């Protein structure tokens with residue numbers, strides 16, 4: 001499976017296929033620890049809280065350099081990777097904040113519709129946050145994790161084939177080793193049935209981005225995943241159109257970014273005055 005995905009970026013028999021294969025196998029063996037998940041109940045300030053947290057993480061916590069890969073590359077030779085400033089990265093990241101801001105809306109709808117955890121039937125669900133929140137957008141007290149995915153019509157076709165882009169590979173594996181059960185909540189951006197599907201397993205995601213890292217910055221590569229979902233799905237509620245909400249989040253994200261950058265600019269000015 002993995003080898004097939006790698007091979008499509010090369011001519012047949014290219015010796016680099018084997019090299020990339022080994023690289024992916026090595027990344028697959030990287031183990032992560034299961035860190036405790038901080039949970040919280042969203043209030044009316046949930047969206048700014050999330051956005052400020054994300055901006056803070058990008059600008060002040062994450063230490064790795066940022067890169068921009070040519071994600072449209074069809075071959076290994078077309079793969080490129082550029083270093084990118086954190087400002088640019090934060091701007092790009094906040095360009096479409098709906099993926100980050102959907103969780104409070106989904107939580108509210110689930111609570112209103114008396115959602116019960118598919119594993120333990122509890123109605124006590126929280127939002128996940130903090131550093132251990134990989135795969136944990138919404139968390140049940142029993143430890144079951146629910147990953148929220150806002151999807152457009154095209155991605156919905158993937159869901160109909162029981163496939164979906166997933167998050168970080170090593171954290172999924174670590175949680176699985178710990179006995180965690182994972183679900184996805186699929187939320188159509190334009191409104192419609194919001195559904196719940198159990199995640200069967202994940203595969204490493206082999207794409208142009210991963211190959212670009214292999215080529216230019218293998219030490220900074222991280223393995224993402226593709227999730228394979230169970231065929232059965234449960235309809236949770238009829239979701240509203242989220243496009244206006246997404247627009248509101250974007251305006252807020254822009255304001256918060258400006259504030260964060262202004263603080264940065266002052267720090268830099270002070271730095272230059274001091275030398």
Ligand SMILES: [Zn+2]
Pocket residue numbers: 117118119120121122140141142143144
């Ligand atoms: Zn539960």
